[in-house]
Amino acid sequence: MIRQNKALVKELSTLLPAGAKDIYFTSQYSQSSWGQFKSCIWTQWWTYWISPDYNLFRYFFTLVAALMVGTIFWKVGTKRDNAADLSIIIGAMYAAVLFAGINNCSTVQPIVAVGRTMFYRERAAGMYSAFPYALAQVIVEIPYVFVQTTYYSLIVYAMVSFEWTAAKFWWFFFVSFFSFLYSTYYGMMTVALTPNHQVAAIFAAAFYALFNLFSGFFIPRPKIPKWWVWYYWICPVAWTVYGVIVSQYGDVEQGIIVPGFTNRIPVNQYIKDHFGYDLNFMGPVAGVLVGFTVFIAFMFAYCIKTLNFQMR
Numbered sequence: 001m002i003r004q005n006k007a008l009v010k011e012l013s014t015l016l017p018a019g020a021k022d023i024y025f026t027s028q029y030s031q032s033s034w035g036q037f038k039s040c041i042w043t044q045w046w047t048y049w050i051s052p053d054y055n056l057f058r059y060f061f062t063l064v065a066a067l068m069v070g071t072i073f074w075k076v077g078t079k080r081d082n083a084a085d086l087s088i089i090i091g092a093m094y095a096a097v098l099f100a101g102i103n104n105c106s107t108v109q110p111i112v113a114v115g116r117t118m119f120y121r122e123r124a125a126g127m128y129s130a131f132p133y134a135l136a137q138v139i140v141e142i143p144y145v146f147v148q149t150t151y152y153s154l155i156v157y158a159m160v161s162f163e164w165t166a167a168k169f170w171w172f173f174f175v176s177f178f179s180f181l182y183s184t185y186y187g188m189m190t191v192a193l194t195p196n197h198q199v200a201a202i203f204a205a206a207f208y209a210l211f212n213l214f215s216g217f218f219i220p221r222p223k224i225p226k227w228w229v230w231y232y233w234i235c236p237v238a239w240t241v242y243g244v245i246v247s248q249y250g251d252v253e254q255g256i257i258v259p260g261f262t263n264r265i266p267v268n269q270y271i272k273d274h275f276g277y278d279l280n281f282m283g284p285v286a287g288v289l290v291g292f293t294v295f296i297a298f299m300f301a302y303c304i305k306t307l308n309f310q311m312r
Helices: 002-013 033-050 053-072 083-124 130-160 166-193 197-213 229-233 236-249 267-275 282-306
Strands: none
Touching: 033 130, 053 083, 053 130, 083 130, 083 166, 083 197, 083 236, 083 267, 130 166, 130 282, 166 197, 166 236, 166 282, 197 236, 236 267, 236 282
């Protein structure tokens, strides 16, 4: 056996014969990008399905938030006599979307942090690349957020007593869905930018105050200083507030009492003058919300690919 081993070592130590080529593979991975994505989405789907703690908690919190907003602002949608009533209604819409959005952002962070640890190990083993993994993480959230938005919108819309028309409910659902979705992706992006979910939570919370400040609700756009108004236009929450207000009251011509005016002012005119909203701007608002969602998802994928926080 010793002689056989020595002969084998000698044979393997010799130079390659003339014309021999090194082993070469056309791709780094055994599967195509589509095959990698299918494997990743299958893994993500079953991970969410067999470990329901994350989604059950998110759904429970969303239900509590919907009932809380609905009871606090019970039937305020029918009260539109003065500017104060309208401000309460707008506050209800603002709170309705903001509560669940922040919860989505905070609850997704530990899940993504754990998944990233497994991703580092599996990427090192050559199982798949970063973009199929990130795309699967993005796609798997969509049906869960859709279900969340459906019952949240129905509860809030009914209890607050907004106007029951198909177009207005659809716009409320659309704006809420993409607001919840970009909030979820924002939480994922903060994890991709930071070494762990604890730092990601601090990083995300630092921007909550800015999002609120420049949302256009507490300080309407016409009253924001000119040198800060640029931040209003790049604040995703501002476009959410823009969408929910204009979609619900952009066509309402009922007169309301506004301090400083002797005559009643139509609701849509008050919204235009006070908040600076274009009443025919819902198409661009929808496009911007979709754009923010896609951009934040892309940034998550890009950071997952380029940033490496492995300690070994």
